[in-house]
Amino acid sequence: MNVRPEYKSFGELFAENNVFFTPKYQRDYSWESEQIEQFCGDIENALTALVEGNVSQHFFGGIVCSQEEGVGNRKIENMLVDGQQRLSTIIIFFSVIKSILLAYEGDEKDLAFRDDLLTDIHKYLVFEERVQREKVSHARLRIGNADNVFFQATIQGAEIARTRDSHKLIWSARQSFQAFLVDKLFENKTLTESLEVVDNIIKLFEESFLLIHIISTTVDDAYKLFMVLNDRGINLTEGELLKAHTIGNFDENNAHVIQITNDWDSILANDASSVSDFLRWIVTMLTGEHIPNSQVLERYKQDYLTSNLAPQDMANKVRFIKEACEKLKLLSDAEWPFESSNNTNQFHKTKLDWLVKKLKHTHSMPMLLAATYTTEVEFQKVVSETCKFFIRYKVISNLHAGLFSSLYPNKAKIIYTQRDRFSVALIQEAFRDVIASKDSENEYFTAGIASLAYSRKGDNRPLKYLMITIQENWDWLTNEPALGVRRRLHMEDKTAVFDFKNTSIEHLYPYSAREVDRNVDLEEVKNRIGNLVILDINTNASNKDSPFRDKIVNFTNSGIGIHEFVLEHDEWSHEQVELLRNKYIELSVRAFSF
Incomplete structure (x- = not known):
């Protein structure tokens, strides 16, 4: 590996003819408040030491470049393989100082000193060279396609739309530096004193703030360094490393490589945590295996984004990942992943919201993604x-969730592989097999239903999941003769959509019975499932704490099936509570069968 390290100050680095640009696989700007505060703290501590005469050097780490030398005084192009975060932050910092100084007004002496300081700062922002008698200015740093326009506008003091998380971080860094300088370093200081502070900051970067400039003459050597180095301890994400992997071996001017770069920019525009989840769910679907976070990168390189792919093939596979990420973004937000059609109504969208938002069943994401490639x-x-x-197995029965990691990946791969001929019967069979092996006699499920109880401070979702599912399947459950499971999905009532906002839990024996209506036996079981039904939230409010005999009229023609069972009784006692509980168990075992 042909590299040479040069130990120097930042002032020396920017005094040279260096201009920097980032390769297409580099990460977006990613320094958050913690790193910005640390940077400001380093400067503040060094300023204090300088004023007290305790001059000390501070090492800021290294930057790694692949360098093409210029001729004579011409600019030297440095492909910035590692160190983008540090250099871009320093440039933002000096651009803020520049904007503050330009706004100052003072006497002739102060303004002359200010102009000298602006001259010293200029080199951190721009490199100038003479080309055929004309002075040509070059930005000291050009960063990735997704950020560069915003970055250049920011260091020039312009405010433009922030469309990516990285844009927000760049702008946040600028605002933090503005506050750090004005509200802390320049607080209660005259113009002359503030200029002295700036002069000391420049001296620190010129003399005391040091780095190692590691220079490689080949991109291959620089790339190898990139794969093992991090920027100030911030680990590169799987997405950023895969971006590097898919581009690093190709000519970056190739049209397919440009497409790969743009697609990765689109993927990485999502927050880092979401990208990590998306990539894991995609490779899980493709391999049919549960892939731990630590193995995601290697499995992509080994099984899908292999290094022997031609540029066009690599571009096609990255495009697939991008489009899958777009689907997963919709699914993660519980948004319907198909264009609007007559086949889908609010009933279906509510079920997706339950699964993703309310139940937070993210284990199912690879399987849901695979299903988006079917009809x-x-x-x-x-x-x-x-x-x-999930409601049956985990919410009600509380069986071990470890099953999902072995069940869903395999089914996701099968769904995706058989997408042109897939039928949900395959999934129903898998669920049926799980129940047969884990709860063949319905003992866990029955016990879970019997233990369901109303909580005044809770959202009572398990109760609502169970009761609403029974209601949606009421026609199938009560059909004579009994119909097979295959007919259940076709007979679901999709016209009246029950959700948590328009549905409430009604106590048949009231939650707060009046003294004259109190029943000691029923007080003990009033919150158990056998004393509860679902009801339209407005009707529930009108019932208040009325006794059973007064509220029963609201159950007539309510459209809710279980109310038919309630209406068979003229009074409500402990015996009826037991009967209703057993009715729920009977109906649930059928409704939650596969």
């Missing part, structure tokens, strides 16, 4: 059946 109708069925399965 919209099959996707609807996968969402509905997975929702029922």
Whole structure:
């Protein structure tokens, strides 16, 4: 490996004819408040030491470049392989100082000193050279396509739309530096004193703030260094490393490589945590295996984004990842991943919201992603059946969640592989097999239902999941003769959409019974499932704490099936509570079967 390290100050680095640009695989700007505060703290501590006469040097780490030397006094192009975060932050910092100084007004002597300081700062922002008698200015640093326009505008003091997280971080860094300088370093100081502070800051960067400039003459050597070095301890994400992997071996001017770069910019515009999840869910779907976070990068390199791919093939695969990420972004936000159609209504969208937002069942994401490559109708069925399965297996029965890591990846791969001929029957069979092996006699499920109870301070979601599912399947559950499971999905009531906002839990024996209506036996079981039904939230409010005999009229023609059972009784006692509980168990075992 042909590299040479040069130990120098930042002042020396920027006094040279260096201009810097980042390769297409480099990460977006990513310094957050913690790193900015540390940077400001380093400057503040060094200023204090300088004023007290305790001059000390501070090492800021290294930057790694692949360098093409210029001729004579011409600029030297440095492909900035590692160190972008540090250099871009320093440039933002000096651009803020420049804007503050330009706004100052003072006497002739102060303004002359200010202009000298602006001259010293200029080299951190711009490199100038003479070309055929004309002075040509070059930005000291050009960063990635997704950030460069915003970055250049920011250091010139312009405010433009912030469309990416990295833009927000760049602008936040500028605002933090503005506050650090004006509100802390220049606070209660005259113009002359503030100029002295700036002079000391420049001296620190010229003399005391040091780095190692590691220079390689080949891109290959620089790339190898990039893969093992981090920027100030911030680890590169899987997405950033995969971006490097998919581009590093190709000519970056190749049209396919430009497409790869743009697609990765689109992927990495999402927050880092989401990108990490998206990439893991995609490779899980493709391999059919549970992939831990630590193995995501290697599995992509080994199984999908292999190094022997031609540029066009690599571009096609990255495009697939980009489009899959777009689908996962919609799914993660519980947004329907198909264009609007007559096949889908609010019923289906509510089920997706349950699964993703309310149940937070992210284990199912690889399988949901795979189902988006089938038909919209099959996707609807996968969402509905997975929702029922999770409610039964985990929410009600509280069985071990470790099963999902072995069940879903394999099914996700099968769904994706068979996308042109997939039927939800495959998923139903898998769920049926799980229940047969884990709860063949419905003992856990029955016990879970029997233990469900109303909590005044809770959202009572398990109760609502169970009761609403029974209601949606009421026609199938009560059909004579009994119909098979295959007919259940076709007979779901999709016309009246029950959600948590328009549905409440009604106590048949009231939660707060009046003294004259109090029943000691029922007080003990009033919050158990056998004393509860779902009801329209407005009707529930009108019932207040009325006794059973007074509220029963509201159950007539309510459209809610279980109310038919309630209406069979003229009074409500402990015996009726037991009967209703058993009715719920009977109906639930059927409704949550596959």
